[in-house]
Amino acid sequence: MPEKPGYLYFPGCSMRATGVAYEESLLELFRMLDIPLHELDDWNCCGATSYMAVDESSAFLLSARNLSIAGGMDTHDLMAPCSACYLALRKTQDYVNHYPEAGRMVEEGLKAAGLKPFNGVHVRHPLEILYNDVGLAKIKAQTVRKWRGGKIACYYGCQAVRPYDEVDRPHDPMRMDQLMNAVGVETVDYSLKTKCCGGSLTGTIHDVGVRLNYILLKEAVRQGAQAIVTICPLCQFNLDAYQSEVAKESGEVFDVPILYFTQVLGWAMGGNLKSLGLKRSIGGRGLVRQWFTENREVLANA
Amino acid sequence: MKMKFPRTMKFQREADPQWSEQVLKFPGCERVSSCIQCGTCSGTCPLSIYMDYTPRKVIALIREGFREDALSCRTIWLCASCYSCAVHCPQKIHITDVMYHLKRDAIKHNLFPSRFPIPVLAQEFFKIVKSRGRSAEVPLVLRMALKSNPFILFTMLRSGWNLFRAGRISLKGERIKGVAELNAALSAAKEANGA
Numbered sequence: 001m002p003e004k005p006g007y008l009y010f011p012g013c014s015m016r017a018t019g020v021a022y023e024e025s026l027l028e029l030f031r032m033l034d035i036p037l038h039e040l041d042d043w044n045c046c047g048a049t050s051y052m053a054v055d056e057s058s059a060f061l062l063s064a065r066n067l068s069i070a071g072g073m074d075t076h077d078l079m080a081p082c083s084a085c086y087l088a089l090r091k092t093q094d095y096v097n098h099y100p101e102a103g104r105m106v107e108e109g110l111k112a113a114g115l116k117p118f119n120g121v122h123v124r125h126p127l128e129i130l131y132n133d134v135g136l137a138k139i140k141a142q143t144v145r146k147w148r149g150g151k152i153a154c155y156y157g158c159q160a161v162r163p164y165d166e167v168d169r170p171h172d173p174m175r176m177d178q179l180m181n182a183v184g185v186e187t188v189d190y191s192l193k194t195k196c197c198g199g200s201l202t203g204t205i206h207d208v209g210v211r212l213n214y215i216l217l218k219e220a221v222r223q224g225a226q227a228i229v230t231i232c233p234l235c236q237f238n239l240d241a242y243q244s245e246v247a248k249e250s251g252e253v254f255d256v257p258i259l260y261f262t263q264v265l266g267w268a269m270g271g272n273l274k275s276l277g278l279k280r281s282i283g284g285r286g287l288v289r290q291w292f293t294e295n296r297e298v299l300a301n302a
Numbered sequence: 303m304k305m306k307f308p309r310t311m312k313f314q315r316e317a318d319p320q321w322s323e324q325v326l327k328f329p330g331c332e333r334v335s336s337c338i339q340c341g342t343c344s345g346t347c348p349l350s351i352y353m354d355y356t357p358r359k360v361i362a363l364i365r366e367g368f369r370e371d372a373l374s375c376r377t378i379w380l381c382a383s384c385y386s387c388a389v390h391c392p393q394k395i396h397i398t399d400v401m402y403h404l405k406r407d408a409i410k411h412n413l414f415p416s417r418f419p420i421p422v423l424a425q426e427f428f429k430i431v432k433s434r435g436r437s438a439e440v441p442l443v444l445r446m447a448l449k450s451n452p453f454i455l456f457t458m459l460r461s462g463w464n465l466f467r468a469g470r471i472s473l474k475g476e477r478i479k480g481v482a483e484l485n486a487a488l489s490a491a492k493e494a495n496g497a
Contacts, residue, residue: 013436013437013438013439013476016472016476017439017470017471017472018439018465018470018471019470020469020470020472021470042435042478042479042480043478044431044435044436044478044480044484045431045435045436045437047431048427048437049382049383049424050423050424050425050427050428051427051428051431052383052402052405052406053402053405053406053409053421053424054405054406054409054424054425054428055406055428055492055495056328056329056402056403056406056495057488057491057492057494057495058428058432058488058491058492060491061484061487061488061491062431062484062488064487065480065483065484065487095329098329099329101329101495102329104494105491105494105495106491107494108490108491108493108494109487109488109490109491109494110487111490112486112487112489112490112491113483113484113486113487113490114483114486115483115487158382158383158384158385158386159383159384159385162384162385162386162388162389163385163388163389163396163398170389171389194386195348195386196348196349196382196384196386198348198349198382199382199383199384200382200420200423201349201380201382201420203419203423203443203446203454203458204419204420204423204446204450204454205352205380205419205420206454206457208349208352208380212348212349241461241464241465242461244460244461244464245457245460245461279468280468280469280470281468282461282464282465282468
C-alpha cells in the first residue's frame with residue numbers, strides 16, 4: 001500500500017460534459033491538499049434516476065460493476081462527487097445487503113461477467129471527505145486568499161443528503177456552510193437548501209423545471225446571497241444554465257453566479273485560477289471575474 | 303337504454319387486489335400497507351401542485367388495487383426522486399421506491415401518457431448507456447425530443463449555445479472498454495430477476 005493511499009475517484013458522466021468545472025476544481029483542490037485521487041478504471045455510468053425507472057436489475061448491476069472494480073483496488077474509499085452517482089452506488093450497496101432478491105440479481109450478473117463480488121467498498125462524497133477526513137482546521141490553515149465577494153447561499157440539493165445521512169444531516173445540512181465559513185466566506189440562512197432543483201425536468205417539462213429553479217434563485221437573493229454554491233453537477237447546471245429562461249417565465253432578472261464548493265475552496269487555498277473552471281459559469285460572469293482574482297492576502301488569523 | 307351517470311369515485315369491484323399484493327413484494331414497497339394517509343408526502347413534495355393524484359392518493363390507489371389509475375397518472379413521472387417524502391414519512395414508507403416501481407410497471411405495460419417526454423427520456427437513456435457504458439447528452443436530448451415533442455429543442459437553444467461556448471457540451475461520445483462485460487452482467491441479472 002502506498003504511503004498516501006488517497007481516494008478512488010468515480011467521476012460520472014456529468015463531470016466530462018456540463019459539469020466539467022466541478023472536475024477541474026475538485027482535482028485542483030485535492031492537488032492543493034496533496035491527496036492523490038485514482039480514477040476508477042473503465043467505470044460505467046451510474047444509471048442516474050432513469051435506470052431505476054426502466055429496470056431494477058439493470059440499475060443495480062450498473063453500480064455493482066463499478067463497486068466490483070473498486071473492490072479490487074488497493075484503497076476502498078470510492079469518492080463520487082455527483083449526487084446521483086453517489087446515491088446510485090450507495091443505494092445499490094444498501095439494497096444488495098438488505099434485500100435477498102437484489103443480492104441474488106447482483107451475484108448472478110457479476111458472475112456472468114466474470115467480475116468479483118464487492119466487499120468493503122466505502123462510498124464517499126467529497127463534502128463529507130473534506131469535512132471528516134481533511135477537517136475544517138486544516139482547510140482554514142491552508143487559506144491564503146481573502147474573500148472580497150458577497151454573501152453566498154449553500155445549496156445541498158437532494159440525493160447527497162437524502163435518504164442517507166452520511167454526507168450531512170438530511171433536514172438541515174451545515175457542513176458546506178462550515179467549510180465556506182472556514183475560508184472566510186459568509187453564508188446566509190437558506191431555508192430551501194435541500195429543496196429539489198427538478199433534476200432532468202428542465203429538459204422534459206420545461207416550465208415546471210424552470211419554475212423550481214426560479215423559486216430557489218429568488219429565495220437565495222431574498223436572503224441577501226449574491227451567489228449560490230452547490231455540490232452537485234445537475235443542481236449547478238439547472239440553476240446556472242436556465243437563468244435567462246427563468247427571467248422570461250417570471251419577469252424577474254437574475255444574474256447569479258452558481259459555483260461549485262470546490263471552486264471557492266480551491267481559490268481560497270491559492271489554487272491556479274485557470275484550473276478552477278471559473279470561465280465556465282454562465283450566470284453572474286461579471287461577479288465571478290470581480291471576485292476570483294489572483295490577489296493573495298494572507299488572512300490575519302491564519 | 304341504460305344510462306351511465308359519471309361518478310367521481312371508484313367502486314371496489316373495479317379494483318385489482320392481486321396487483322396490489324404484487325406491488326408490496328418489491329424492494330422498498332413493503333410498507334405501503336402501513337400508510338396512515340396523513341399527507342406529509344404530498345405536503346413536502348415540490349411537484350405535487352402539478353400532479354393529477356398527489357403522492358398520498360397514489361399510495362391509496364395502490365392499496366385498494368386501482369391499477370390503471372396508478373400506472374397511467376402523470377404523478378409517477380413528475381417524481382424527480384428527491385426523497386423528500388421518503389425521509390419525512392412517519393411510517394417510513396420508501397415512497398420514492400414505490401414511484402420507481404410504478405414507473406417500471408407503466409413502461410412494461412405501455413400505460414404512460416403518449417408522447418410524454420419523461421418516460422421517453424428514461425428509455426432512451428437506458429439504451430444509450432447499455433450500448434456505450436456511459437451517457438451522451440447530445441444524442442440523448444435529440445432522441446428524446448424527436449420521440450416526444452420536437453419543440454422541446456427550441457427551449458434549449460439559448461442554454462445550449464451558452465453551454466457550448468463555455469466548453470460544457472461534449473461532442474465526443476465516451477465509451478467504455480467493458481461494454482460486452484457490462485451487457486453480460488445486465489442480461490444475467492435480468493434473467494435472475496425474472497426467474
